[in-house]
Amino acid sequence: MTASLAGRSRSADGVSTVGVGEFQVSILLDGCISGSFGLIDGIDADDARRQELAAGRPEPPVISVNAFLIQRGGRSILVDAGCGDSYGPNLGRIDGHLATLGVTPEAIDAVLLTHLHGDHANGLFTEAGTRRFPNATLVMHEAEPAFWRDDALVAAAPPRAVGAVKTARNVLDLYRGQLHLARGGEVSPGISMLPEPGHTPGHCGWLLTSGREQLLIWGDIVHLPGIQFARPEAGMVFDVDRDSAEATRRRIFDLAAADRLAVAGMHLDFPAFGHVERLTGRSGAAAYGFGID
Template identity: 35%
Template sequence: MPSHVITRRSAIAGLSALSASVLTSARAIARAPQINTQAPAFYRFKLGAFELTIVSDGPLGLGAPSDGIFTGVSAADFTSILNDNYLPSASVEMDQNMLVVNTGDRLVLIDTGDGGSKMFGPKSGRLLSNLKAAGIDPKDIDVVALTHAHPDHCWGLIAADGTPNYPNAQIVLTQADFDFWTDEAKAATGDMMKAMIGGTRRNLVPVRERITFIADGQEVVPGIRAMAAPGHTVGHTAFVIASGGKTLVNTGDVAHHHIVSTQRPRAAFSYDTDPAQGVATRLKVFDMLSADRIPMVSYHFPWPGLGFVAKQGDAYRYFPAPLQTVL
């Protein structure tokens, strides 16, 4: 082979030698301390005249892939799905994406995260610090709208010392969810239910006088309307946000995993109260969103959970929305 021909091996060798030379000369710079912290997790965008901010409570963990997290998806199948999509397969994590809607007149927070509970791992409980980083004072929240009363959606209402985190906010959710998840009789059905009922009572009962029950189609504030989406819980609710001819749906827990819940939408989630109803609701909501190309914020999809679903055969595909660097 002629000496002037550059092979892949010789090119790599040359680059390695160059890199070694550069690294040697830059050694002093490389001693700068690593920061080892992540930037605050909030993302702000416009919807018509409304200003929307997605704020993270951090990820929650479901542990290793196992049989039964989704019906009909075995541990081996789930692991394969994760590997095929370049996702960590040793442990399943899902984000928690809260949405703050500033209508210009009212400040509405949808869901509150888990308040730092360790039930689903050590990485959550970051909502208050991320709200502060986003310039949002919890005392300024006018309405806390709960999609449902599961730990990772309402346990952030009350601080560890028993004081309300959103002291001036009206709280809205369905009566069906309030009654179900504060029913002490259900605590006798198992350790998990005991923990869930106990924690939910701690967060909802002390603020009962500030709770208003909402129904399907009811307006929370002008521009935000409740949409019944039951199945995951008895009173699970999505919120339709509309301004200036633009619409977005906060889907809550209509879906949980951005791959499994879209590519296998008939696979129920293990924490669904009524699995069959949860599947029917997911198909109905996804069909609506895909037919009308309506963007959504999905609570557990990868941060910040803003994107679209499109119909693909008898399933769907999730498309994350491009994030803007300038508002």
């Protein structure tokens, strides 16, 4: 099923809204992180740098951090919560964007988590350590808390992949009575969980379907658009299982390209809504392009 995104409105402060059938979906730009080619795994840093510069992108690479607000029928649902107060003054803008849209933290009914890394989950708690969204149900894949709570699994993961242990456990403790865990499928009318393991064991995307329109909010399939579309074998040092993350990335790229499925991502450039195109890369290998709508 294909999807078209309609009715876009955009403001200069990092909010852009599209219609997906009966849903209104707003991207909330939390800010940008200055990255490093040393964060890339699967291709060497010099190769990554050449790819980034060939794509006309900056050095050092800039990584956008996004969250999404879904509204329909009086309900307000967040997909991820951004960095909160923990990543410095250039991030943590979600609260302000929600206020601009007239949505208070108390009005958030649910937060759908792609995974528990800090740039997605630290916004769930305030600087004082309280729940930022006190009335929200926190929805995630069941493999996510199972991993972060298991000392043996964490110890066996790559060292750079486990920096979020404190964040993950803080979130799970703080929202203990408000968790909903799933393995996939529909979690709310028109909103389905799509398992995307590899970046973390419980990493997932969220597929919105309304009538003939769909949008996949795919989480961290891509961190560096200038590199990973052209070189899908390029992973990140934060991947718990790099091979699985690569296989998932290729599967999601192929799905999005074949179905002309509209996608959005937490680290795609604002306004982040677009489509994937399958191309032919080096030595005939599959590569992909991405066009922002």
